Amino acid sequence: MRNGKEVILLVEGNEEIRRVETDFLEDKHCEVIGMEDGKQALDYLKENPYDTDLVLTSIDAPVIDGKELLRLLKLSQRMKDIPVMVKLPMDRAEDRTEVMNNGAEDVLLTPYDERAMFHRIDNIIMAKRRPFCVNIMEEAVVRELDRHIDELGVCKCRQCRKDIQTLALNRVKPKYVSSERGKILSGLDQLSSDYLPDILCALTESAEIVKKNPRHN
Numbered sequence: 001m002r003n004g005k006e007v008i009l010l011v012e013g014n015e016e017i018r019r020v021e022t023d024f025l026e027d028k029h030c031e032v033i034g035m036e037d038g039k040q041a042l043d044y045l046k047e048n049p050y051d052t053d054l055v056l057t058s059i060d061a062p063v064i065d066g067k068e069l070l071r072l073l074k075l076s077q078r079m080k081d082i083p084v085m086v087k088l089p090m091d092r093a094e095d096r097t098e099v100m101n102n103g104a105e106d107v108l109l110t111p112y113d114e115r116a117m118f119h120r121i122d123n124i125i126m127a128k129r130r131p132f133c134v135n136i137m138e139e140a141v142v143r144e145l146d147r148h149i150d151e152l153g154v155c156k157c158r159q160c161r162k163d164i165q166t167l168a169l170n171r172v173k174p175k176y177v178s179s180e181r182g183k184i185l186s187g188l189d190q191l192s193s194d195y196l197p198d199i200l201c202a203l204t205e206s207a208e209i210v211k212k213n214p215r216h217n
């Protein structure tokens with residue numbers, strides 16, 4: 001991100017394609033840094049690893065091609081978190097699996113529809129922007145409500161469950177963990193013993209409130 005714009009490093013050996021894609025992305029308020037080859041791109045990223053939001057590279061980029069650029073970026077501690085999208089000709093779709101296995105965020109088969117391309121770029125960038133932590137109490141409250149819904153003796157409709165979850169979440173302290181999947185799971189396991197009494201108490205109180213004033217039709 002630079003001056004409020006997403007920064008896209010565009011690696012494309014074909015000058016005409018590079019120009020068309022730059023114009024299109026600039027129209028969408030992105031800052032585009034055009035690179036003729038993968039070597040240039042790599043040198044640039046080594047100097048500027050933190051303000052590039054996406055690398056959009058052609059698989060056939062000169063000097064260092066798209067596959068190799070992807071591999072080198074994912075090997076680097078400083079650059080491995082930069083999302084990479086690889087453009088691949090439709091007739092080489094078999095390379096798709098390899099590219100995805102090597103850590104690409106997405107593959108764009110060419111020729112592509114510009115709007116669909118931008119939509120996917122936007123998704124990748126927004127996904128990276130999400131906070132890198134989550135409140136595991138949310139997951140825990142949902143899980144414990146499911147486990148105890150019979151004992152609580154409440155209506156099981158979607159509206160009532162939603163209301164109980166919301167009320168209960170307002171009664172427990174949030175607990176944040178890193179949003180990497182493994183950490184969420186281990187966080188949830190730990191949670192069971194430490195916070196379970198609080199969660200169950202909050203669910204019981206919330207269930208009583210909802211039972212008295214159900215909002216379902």
Ligand SMILES: [Zn+2]
Pocket residue numbers: 155156157158159160161214216
């Ligand atoms: Zn209900």
